[in-house]
Amino acid sequence: MPDFKGQKAIITGATRGIGKALAISFLEAGATVIGTFAGNDEAAEIFKSENSRFSDRFYLYKFDVADHSAVADFYKEVEEKFDTIDILVNNAGIRRDKVLAMMPPEDWNKVVDVNLTGTYNMSKHAVLLMMKQKYGRIIHITSPMAHLGFAGQSNYAASKAGQIGIMHSLSKEVAKRKITVNCVSPGFIETGLLDGLSDEQLSEYRKQIPLKRFGKPDEVASAVLFLAGRDASYITGSVLEVDGGL
Helix, strand or coil: CCCCCCCEEEECCCCCHHHHHHHHHHHHCCCEEEEEECCCHHHHHHHHHHCHHHHHHEEEEECCCCCHHHHHHHHHHHHHHHCCCCEEEECCCCCCCCCHHHCCHHHHHHHHHHHHHHHHHHHHHHHHHHHHHCCEEEEEECCCHHHHCCCCCHHHHHHHHHHHHHHHHHHHHHHHHCEEEEEEEECCECCHHHCCCCHHHHHHHHHHCCCCCCECHHHHHHHHHHHHCHHHCCCCCCEEEECCCC
16 A cells, blocks of 8 residues: 555545545555545544544545635635645535436536536645645546546536546646646446436446446545555546446
8 A cells, every 4th residue: 555644635525435435545544634525414424433543634624615715715724734735636526417408507507516616626726735845646536427428417527528628737737846637537436426326227337347347436546546646756647547448
């Protein structure tokens, strides 16, 4: 396992699914983890209680990553407490599936706001802190839907494609400061994002995966920790697919 002792990692959407696996993996690797969540207080309390052994370097903050003012307030507190950060993982994401012709504007806006604008908000402030030490790792959790575009997911696909676009531009803007920006693109992973899909849909999606199974959150976490490590210093502007061969 990589050694992240002394490093500070911000993980959005850190209390469930892939975010939970990320938080635990970074904590076990020695990092101080600053996790965020948007609304499920019960899940946050359970997660914090289950990982009380890391209480001296595990912090949780509740706010909406789509709210620029809330993000600015969060980073002000982070800077006062930690001075700088080393790693940002933009993991927070939602889905509101519906065919485009029947999609309400609020469903389009909410998915784009959280998934894409949230990535902009969090990355903007992270870069300013990372520039102070001329080092950093920014990783967006995107999706194969960015290029596969399943029916009923135009808002989700657009938001995930947008994350890749941000990565390509931002990686060039900050490279001279020794800050890398990459994406990890998980396919079908056994998390709450699969909730709401029928057994028939799940079976059909599983058939499309060459490895014939859904992935596990820990498998995504391994890819993220690799890109967040110092050994990945020559990798930037790249998308690492963790999708079973989709």
